[in-house]
Amino acid sequence: MTLSHLVRDLIRELARHGVRRICLLDGHYENLWFLNEGVDLAYRELRDSDIRILVLQHWEFITEATLETVFPDGFPGIELEHAAVLETSLMMHYYPELVRESLIPDNPPADSGPYDVWPPHREWVPDSGALVSAKAASADKGRLLAEQVGGDIGRALQREFAI
Template identity: 35%
Template sequence: MSRHHIPQMTWQEVGERFEQGAIVLLPIGANEGHGKHLPLATDTIIAVHTCELVAERVDAVIAPVIHWGYKSQMRTGGGHHRTGNIGLTADTLSALAAEILVDLMEKGVRRVALINGHYENTWFITEACHRAIREAGLPEGELRMLSTAWWELTDDDVLKACFERPPGAIEYEHGALLETSIMLSAQPDLVHMDRLPQHEFPAFPPYDIFPPDMSWANETGVLAPVDGANAKSGAKLMTIVADRIAEAVIKELGAIRRV
């Protein structure tokens, strides 16, 4: 457990860190099926892991994680119908994140980085930032937030540097090579390499259907092959991701680099 987690600290310790200029990292995940080989908390674990790596690089404290995300979508997360998938509506997620942001502002925090682990959360985190700005009512420019996710910091060159056979399309990486490799590096005891998907991965049509067309759902919810997943590649990828997020929070939020 990283010593930068707010819930593990006393109120006094947190206050001292804020006074010293620590920024707040807010991890946001989901409770979503990731195949038969990864846990429901995969996106949550990866979001927290990302924050821990960033907090090793810059002076930051990690807020309690938001475990609940927006509903899993068929083309990006395998579908919300799967047993164990428990998610929030857009309104609830954006209100929840906004309330946390506003309360942090009331406690004197002015710089927050929101670190997302679940693709479907993206625009509702954006909405939370807009709501927090409105609701905090602080003078313009006083409050600054940065919102990102591990996949935003990757590109073809990074993936080529980390993986012998990089994935074809990152948008189909749900429960696949990248997330499995990251989980093997972050929490290998929760990965079941003997339960990898054995089915085909047909491409989806370029649109969504509501209510969801259940014939689009595959057996596991994994959307691309897992072959070649390994801890070393996952760790290398997350090192690059954490370095890049650290650079961004130093540049954009004035975070102080650890020496």
């Protein structure tokens, strides 16, 4: 609820200052519903304005061809892949000096069910906290992702904002 209201307030304030095109780029899967709720709350209040809001998730723009190149042995799915090969590769591309490769965990994929349960099964998450290994990450994969996803996101912004 806090994130939803924060997004609502930010959009209202941007609109109050004359901003008419807003893009929210989600980089954390679990935030998606709260971002959308915040946008919806703001949009209901600003309905009479000419504001246009785009919410997108970078992983939704990754093409099958890029996934096949980055994951030659198969894509484990975004739920497990979160903060593993994709994002580590991007960091290796953009900020290689910040990546401490010796600390990248090399564990098998987490073995959990396709549901959530309380109390949580702590044993489903490896001690490293990583749900799948990021050892296959590379700067070259990061460059490929940046170019393909960045280009496609740019085209989406041009299409939706007519820029």
